[in-house]
Amino acid sequence: MSEFSVNIGCEIHVELSSLHSKLFCRCPITYGAPPNTATCPVCLGFPGVLPVVNEKAIEAVLKVALALNCKINTLTKFDRKNYYYPDLPKGYQISQKYLPIGYDGWLEIEVNGKTKRVGIADVHLEEDTAKSIHGEEAGDPTATLIDFNRSGVPLCEIVTYPDMNSLEELEAFMVSLRQLLLYLGVSECRMERGQLRFEASVSLRPKGSNQLGTRVEIKNLNSFRAVLGAVEAEIKRQREILLSGGKVVQQTMLWNEALKITEPMRTKETAHDYRYFPEPDLVPVVVDEKWLNRLKAEMPELPKQRFERFMHEYELGEYEARLLTAAPVTAGYFEAATKICGDPKAIANWMLGDLQGLLNDAGKGWDECPVPPEHLGEMVKLMREGVISVRIAKELLKEMFTTQKSPRQIVEERGLVQITDEAELRRIIEEVVAANPKAVQEFLSGNEKVLGFFVGQVMRATKGKANPQLANKLVREALEQAKVTSS
Numbered sequence: 001m002s003e004f005s006v007n008i009g010c011e012i013h014v015e016l017s018s019l020h021s022k023l024f025c026r027c028p029i030t031y032g033a034p035p036n037t038a039t040c041p042v043c044l045g046f047p048g049v050l051p052v053v054n055e056k057a058i059e060a061v062l063k064v065a066l067a068l069n070c071k072i073n074t075l076t077k078f079d080r081k082n083y084y085y086p087d088l089p090k091g092y093q094i095s096q097k098y099l100p101i102g103y104d105g106w107l108e109i110e111v112n113g114k115t116k117r118v119g120i121a122d123v124h125l126e127e128d129t130a131k132s133i134h135g136e137e138a139g140d141p142t143a144t145l146i147d148f149n150r151s152g153v154p155l156c157e158i159v160t161y162p163d164m165n166s167l168e169e170l171e172a173f174m175v176s177l178r179q180l181l182l183y184l185g186v187s188e189c190r191m192e193r194g195q196l197r198f199e200a201s202v203s204l205r206p207k208g209s210n211q212l213g214t215r216v217e218i219k220n221l222n223s224f225r226a227v228l229g230a231v232e233a234e235i236k237r238q239r240e241i242l243l244s245g246g247k248v249v250q251q252t253m254l255w256n257e258a259l260k261i262t263e264p265m266r267t268k269e270t271a272h273d274y275r276y277f278p279e280p281d282l283v284p285v286v287v288d289e290k291w292l293n294r295l296k297a298e299m300p301e302l303p304k305q306r307f308e309r310f311m312h313e314y315e316l317g318e319y320e321a322r323l324l325t326a327a328p329v330t331a332g333y334f335e336a337a338t339k340i341c342g343d344p345k346a347i348a349n350w351m352l353g354d355l356q357g358l359l360n361d362a363g364k365g366w367d368e369c370p371v372p373p374e375h376l377g378e379m380v381k382l383m384r385e386g387v388i389s390v391r392i393a394k395e396l397l398k399e400m401f402t403t404q405k406s407p408r409q410i411v412e413e414r415g416l417v418q419i420t421d422e423a424e425l426r427r428i429i430e431e432v433v434a435a436n437p438k439a440v441q442e443f444l445s446g447n448e449k450v451l452g453f454f455v456g457q458v459m460r461a462t463k464g465k466a467n468p469q470l471a472n473k474l475v476r477e478a479l480e481q482a483k484v485t486s487s
Contacts, residue, residue: 004204004242006235007212008170009162012177015128015195016060016154017187023127023154024051024094031193035147043152045089050281053078057125057154058101058285060186062295064156065102065123067180067302074287076101078125078279086146087130095157097276099284100124107180108304109172118173119161128153131194150194156186162201162212167228174198174224179303183328191223198227202234204242213238214248218255218262230255234262306331314344323352329366333373340377347380354394358401371400379407387411391464422474425458425466429478432457443479451476 021028025042042049058076065072079097105120130151138145158177164170178189178196189196198221203213218234221227233255238248253262301309303325310321310331325331334351338344355376359369379396382388388396388411399410432454433440443450454475458466 003207004239005207006165007162007203008164008231009201010160011199012158013197014156014158014181014187016057016156017195018185019054019056019060019154021054022152023054023057024152027152029153030149033149036149038149044148051094053282054154059295061101061123061125061156062287063184063299064186065105066296066299067184068102068105068107068120068123070102070105070120070123072102072287072292073099075099075284076287077284078282079276080279082275086144087132089130089148089151093127093129094279095126096124107173107176109169109176111168111172116169118163121159121161123156123158126155126157128155162203167232170231171224171228174227179326183300183303185300200227200231202231202238204235204238214250216248216251216253218253219265220254226255226257229260230262233260237262314338316344316348320348320352324348327366333366336373337377340374341381341384343380343384347376350376350380354397358398370404375400375406382407382411386467389464389468422470425471425474428461429458429474432461433478433482440479440482444482451479454479
């Protein structure tokens with residue numbers, strides 16, 4: 001790769017799944033509904049119908065543009081993008097070409113400890129197409145069926161400049177953008193549902209050249225892994241062409257997952273091919289200062305801000321703060337649990353350790369966690385109060401995960417309260433010492449490690465309910481007393 005510099009750009013389609021209705025009609029946004037049940041004459045493209053823009057969709061895209069540090073067009077309008085395909089009932093798509101909602105922004109990414117800005121060319125709003133179902137999925141290898149439930153769903157399209165120069169930067173950008181969108185609450189960003197779709201553009205140029213190479217676009221990438229695999233394969237393909245003296249042709253490619261190669265789909269269209277012109281059925285939208293100021297005031301705390309606050313306010317390390325703020329669901333869980341017990345470091349340790357392990361074993365995400373944050377906070381509080389030990393807490397968490405019961409309820413039902421009564425512990429320790437004369441002799445001979453054995457026996461005798469620190473102290477006292485007696 002040393003002969004060439006790589007330039008990577010992206011076009012990202014974000015389904016605004018947080019909205020209740022489509023972009024130009026009142027049909028609901030659904031997933032998994034029976035085909036063609038969430039439709040009306042508007043999203044089916046019947047002649048004579050008129051679109052009415054969903055104001056909430058404009059506000060959602062404005063928030064995305066603001067979060068991506070874009071300049072905002074005070075006058076934004078819609079355009080018709082003309083092409084014929086079965087999933088486009090009107091024969092054109094209502095989009096924004098000339099006056100998008102936002103433009104000239106950036107998103108910061110971090111790779112190998114270095115921060116870089118990826119330029120955002122524009123952020124605009126458009127309607128989605130219907131869904132084509134081909135071959136076996138349609139029930140006939142030769143058939144294609146169309147489901148119009150997705151037709152007219154609002155999409156936020158984000159177009160980057162070709163500022164990424166490696167797969168590492170591309171991955172960091174995708175992760176950071178998805179994180180930002182989740183924090184904004186505009187979409188669930190579930191790629192398996194098509195709510196977040198990436199198209200990558202790749203070009204190579206000789207090292208030292210300022211002239212960008214011929215751009216090739218790759219479509220239909222439905223996962224981060226697919227994006228990275230397709231871009232890596234396309235870089236290899238273009239490199240081989242250039243090294244052999246050939247020229248890269250501008251075209252659109254598809255990713256063949258099975259063969260790990262990109263394959264031609266069609267010669268790349270230009271804006272001229274789509275014959276864009278202003279949408280005559282929709283008036284321009286004026287974004288005045290009052291509207292913009294209200295949206296700025298409604299903006300949530302964004303990932304970088306929350307990450308920095310977690311380190312400062314909760315005194316967490318960079319590693320813990322980064323993991324906990326990776327998604328709003330984990331950040332919210334952490335703060336809710338910490339509010340109950342007042343011990344942020346303990347909550348972070350339990351979340352990133354035992355509770356994460358239970359979720360992994362169950363194949364669940366944090367949005368499906370059966371242990372409410374209040375229950376985790378209550379469990380840590382019981383530990384701080386000396387009611388339960390760490391060992392009991394580990395058992396308790398497993399039962400909380402399975403039964404969804406509160407920790408206090410389980411403690412009361414199973415009698416798991418930690419033993420802190422010195423008289424009771426001394427009695428148990430005396431029995432343990434009397435039952436292990438050989439181990440006592442080892443201690444008397446100077447083997448301090450035997451102390452751990454006796455503490456373990458006490459914990460076993462109390463079924464883990466003895467206070468470990470107190471048990472350790474009293475065991476040492478009992479053995480020291482035995483040393484005095486023996487002399």
